[in-house]
Amino acid sequence: DDSHIQHDMEKLQNAFVGFRQKYRLIKRIGEGTFSTVYKAEDLAYDKYDNSWDPDKEMEKWTPPPLKSSAGQSNEALPQRRRKPKYVAIKKIYVTSSPSRILNELELLHDLRGCDSVCPLITAFRSTDQVVAILPYFRHSDFRDYFRKMTVLDMSIYLRSLFTALASVHSHNILHRDIKPTNFLYDPDSRRGVLVDFGLAEREGYDCRPCVCHDDPVDRKTRLRPLVSSKEKGAYLREDTRPSRRANRAGTRGFRAPEVLFKCTEQTTKIDIWSAGVILLTILSRRFPFFNSADDVEAMIEIATIFGRQRMQAAALLHGCMLETTIPTIGRSGHTFEGIILWSTGRSETNDRVSDDEKLAIEFLSKCMELDPSRRASAEDALEHKFLRLGLD
Ligand code: ADP
Numbered sequence: 001d002d003s004h005i006q007h008d009m010e011k012l013q014n015a016f017v018g019f020r021q022k023y024r025l026i027k028r029i030g031e032g033t034f035s036t037v038y039k040a041e042d043l044a045y046d047k048y049d050n051s052w053d054p055d056k057e058m059e060k061w062t063p064p065p066l067k068s069s070a071g072q073s074n075e076a077l078p079q080r081r082r083k084p085k086y087v088a089i090k091k092i093y094v095t096s097s098p099s100r101i102l103n104e105l106e107l108l109h110d111l112r113g114c115d116s117v118c119p120l121i122t123a124f125r126s127t128d129q130v131v132a133i134l135p136y137f138r139h140s141d142f143r144d145y146f147r148k149m150t151v152l153d154m155s156i157y158l159r160s161l162f163t164a165l166a167s168v169h170s171h172n173i174l175h176r177d178i179k180p181t182n183f184l185y186d187p188d189s190r191r192g193v194l195v196d197f198g199l200a201e202r203e204g205y206d207c208r209p210c211v212c213h214d215d216p217v218d219r220k221t222r223l224r225p226l227v228s229s230k231e232k233g234a235y236l237r238e239d240t241r242p243s244r245r246a247n248r249a250g251t252r253g254f255r256a257p258e259v260l261f262k263c264t265e266q267t268t269k270i271d272i273w274s275a276g277v278i279l280l281t282i283l284s285r286r287f288p289f290f291n292s293a294d295d296v297e298a299m300i301e302i303a304t305i306f307g308r309q310r311m312q313a314a315a316l317l318h319g320c321m322l323e324t325t326i327p328t329i330g331r332s333g334h335t336f337e338g339i340i341l342w343s344t345g346r347s348e349t350n351d352r353v354s355d356d357e358k359l360a361i362e363f364l365s366k367c368m369e370l371d372p373s374r375r376a377s378a379e380d381a382l383e384h385k386f387l388r389l390g391l392d
């Protein structure tokens with residue numbers, strides 16, 4: 001409630017010496033699993049001495065300057081009143097491990113200057129409390145605009161997201177948590193920035209060989225179990241070898257199949273899958289599109305689309321035997337076109353998708369490709385005709 005927020009804001013202002021001289025807290029704008037984010041006015045932005053150029057960065061994030069009053073020319077009168085600079089103050093929960101906090105700040109530092117990635121201005125620590133200061137980016141709630149998007153709107157939105165992914169991936173960094181709340185988008189200016197590197201990691205860090213990188217023939221001899229959940233009607237065959245651990249961090253419904261199959265050699269391609277899920281959400285006008293409570297349910301949902309055959313092949317890639325008796329999982333699944341027609345209230349037999357939608361669906365199938373090695377990279381995606389709509 002309100003008094004609780006006020007209390008937290010007081011606490012934050014008291015935690016750092018000189019906070020009130022630097023920032024004027026305005027309101028709470030986000031509360032996640034790992035942090036609380038506030039909007040604040042930066043009272044002394046021009047005193048920073050770092051590589052971040054506030055004026056260059058901020059023109060994207062601040063409202064247009066006040067118009068000069070009649071009779072006064074802008075040339076003759078240098079603007080004395082500076083426009084307010086807004087920042088987002090991310091208060092990272094003290095329960096987060098120090099290495100995790102350092103990781104997020106370090107990766108953000110590496111990514112400074114990347115197009116469509118929210119830059120880190122600075123960070124402070126007071127005992128166990130760490131705050132990150134980011135430029136404030138005006139954005140709308142995904143739920144308020146995704147149903148109204150035209151195919152061209154989708155293309156512009158995703159071009160911005162894939163531009164960010166191409167930069168992040170070129171630094172060999174996996175974001176791991178691509179979803180609408182971590183991509184701040186302003187439908188008016190049609191600009192977006194990627195935020196939240198709390199789960200991000202460097203490719204190859206925490207990596208052990210997975211059979212998906214083996215020869216297909218060798219792979220068949222090295223099957224292993226994953227989970228057993230007979231009551232759900234789908235399970236990965238039991239055997240006696242120890243089950244393995246793999247990084248599964250991310251958000252339900254956005255996890256790539258290889259994450260669900262506990263691939264131990266995950267790549268930047270996991271972000272491409274998640275971006276594909278966002279596109280599927282927009283095309284089908286359903287959010288959340290996937291609504292699983294756990295990984296087995298998530299596997300069932302994906303298997304329902306792709307069918308038993310392709311899902312079993314995808315499991316085998318990572319050495320898993322997938323067994324299922326669920327009647328809704330057909331042998332060959334459904335087409336994206338069919339799913340989109342059905343979920344938007346059109347009939348699969350009488351209606352067709354538009355040519356633009358067709359292009360979007362073709363692009364979607366390159367992102368939601370079960371085999372990560374065959375899935376498009378962010379660079380490939382940016383070359384696709386769908387992301388170049390309105391450009392060529
Ligand atoms: P968490 O790790 O808690 O999810 P995020 O970095 O995703 O933290 O931030 C949570 C929310 O705060 C975002 O979904 C967004 O609404 C808001 N937010 C984060 N950074 C900014 C920013 N730079 N400008 C405006 N709002 C932001």
Ligand code: MG
Pocket residue numbers: 032181182196
């Ligand atoms: Mg977040």
